Amino acid sequence: MEAKIAEADFWNNPAAGQGVMRELTRLREQVGVWQTLGRSLADTLELAELDDEALREELSAEVERLSGQVELLEFQTLMSGEYDDENAILAIHAGAGGTEAQDWAHMLQRMFIRWAEQHRMTVEVLDTSAGDEAGIKSCMMSVTGRYAYGWLKSERGVHRLVRISPYDGSSRRHTSFAKVEAWPDVAEEIEIEIDERDLRIDRFRASGAGGQHVQKNETAVRITHVPTGLVVSCQNQRSLTQNTQVAMNILKAQLFDLARRNQTAEIAALKGEDVDAAWGSQIRSYVLQPYKMVKDHRTGHEVGNTQAVLDGRLDGFMEAFLRHSVGQGAPATEENTAIPEE
Template identity: 30%
Template sequence: MLDTILLKLDSIKERYLFLEKELSNSEIVNNHQLYANYSKEYSNIKKIVEKYEEHKTYLENFSSTKLLLEDSDPEIKSLAQDELNIITEQLKINELEIKKLLIPENEDDEKDVFLEIRAGTGGDEAGLFVGDLFRMFTRVTERKKWKIELISSRESEKGGFKEVVAKISGKQVYRFLKFESGVHRVQRVPDTESQGRVHTSACSVAVLPEVEELDSIEIDKSEIRVDTFRASGAGGQHVNKTDSAVRLTHIPTGLVVECQDGRSQHKNKAKAMTLLQSKLMEQANNKQIEKQDSERKNMVGSGDRSEKIRTYNFPQNRITDHRIEYSIHSLEAFLDGDIDEMIETLIEENQARLLSQLESNL
């Protein structure tokens, strides 16, 4: 293991022992906020310290076992070599686990998300693919026992959607879905294509972590324009006779959000406000609030096919993620929500990249 990592681990252990002592200090215990902060930090680094102590035990065992290689008895030397091989493998596994623990956690991973799917290039086919992707994510939520709520949608003329916005709630939703942000390209023969030619179209997907009350940003209500209208169902018919749907426009940035899933105008407005806060927080985190809707456009692109992160090729029964050049030949199952293999591969690749950055920075 790199000396810089060992120094980092020694520093963490020193901090761990300090926190352990402070948490039994009556003055700290009586300071509820400080006690809560110390307890959280202590809990976060405890596993690192335990793995580090385990690693040091392996090293001690390695050193003592290595001495047995000098024994005159061939049988003892053979047993010692076998034991050294086992310890060496344990050290490799333990070292990798320690490095993974040293990667800072993404606090957003535990959050619920807002999912936005919008039709890009490709006309009616793009709109139909929005529907396919929304169904895919709906099936994912069912498989994961999450909850999905439709926030708003705009239907296209041929049975698809111009856009769909939904909220997905559950355990580690953002961790699992965050890599879905980007342009998804589809290649297939449309039902209306008499010559059997493959058409290419695209949709943009954005996955935004929900802003919680503790980390939400302040919004001046005078900078928000509120419009109410009647929620529409399939074919554009009104599903109720009151103006329960809500559209919020954040005037400084031009961000627009809608919610029309419930009959209560008050509840729709509250959901729309949470979505607006999430989008503004995402912009602020990326330091791009000077440009209207620039965070989302940078994240998902314009919907142009050339910015694709993934291709769904129907004739070849293939899904390819271009970020990691990984393909799966089971398109029907994938669109039915069986996306775990692809997601876990993306997570592993991202973790490998973060490990490389960790070693470079230490």
């Protein structure tokens, strides 16, 4: 790739050139980690060969540091999918249940934002549909950071909440559902031809906080891809052009992911793989009453500290899913798409 960049006509195609540069930067980062580790190991071995009593404390600390790095790299091999190291687009949809389900969707949005912040990732809310009384009906966010999709693909599916509803005057226990979707944000790196005749584009005024924040022009956009029924909307950018571009990028990512999952399903059908009997049910339950527990139904991983999980402590669930997927030989892109009725 470096030799290709050095060719005189490399930048004759700027778009292709930028794609090569992005890929080269990614590969350099990956190789650089291993090269740095290799040098550190060589230095540590030389230190050990000295067999100096005065250096043993320093040597022990260095071995511990290198062991941590190796464990991290070993874990990252679980995210060896073609797009696992890409940014992600995350969507949350409230299920049936009105205000209770919409509040649950908002709680999930906060949970994922907290998780991303803990991993020093950047989150941008691209579109939000506010709830009737509280919470949100749906939202779409971009999560920018290395392995964002590799982590978040484990969250695809239906999430179930059991609690005493703060919106029920009789203080009854309610069960709510919300669906989480995730796609790799690869719109700028893939070639997908979209026929404009297949699109229905609606423009509307972006909602705001009121007063001077209410848009007087139609800057928000909703794009429907008629053949697949995919609908994407964006209203958080400053202009109609910017919202349209963001929405088109999200649509490209969704179409790409849909084609990729359809191909996986076709291969699975040809191989005659078993279908999970629990397909369509929740992947994880968050129980706040009568006891406190969060349990992932795919892996059996569970945690009693529900508040920590809702504050973004999700790594244990994500890692358990990734290890389970590798151990079972199952594709890590399997998801539950149907939101159960209450």
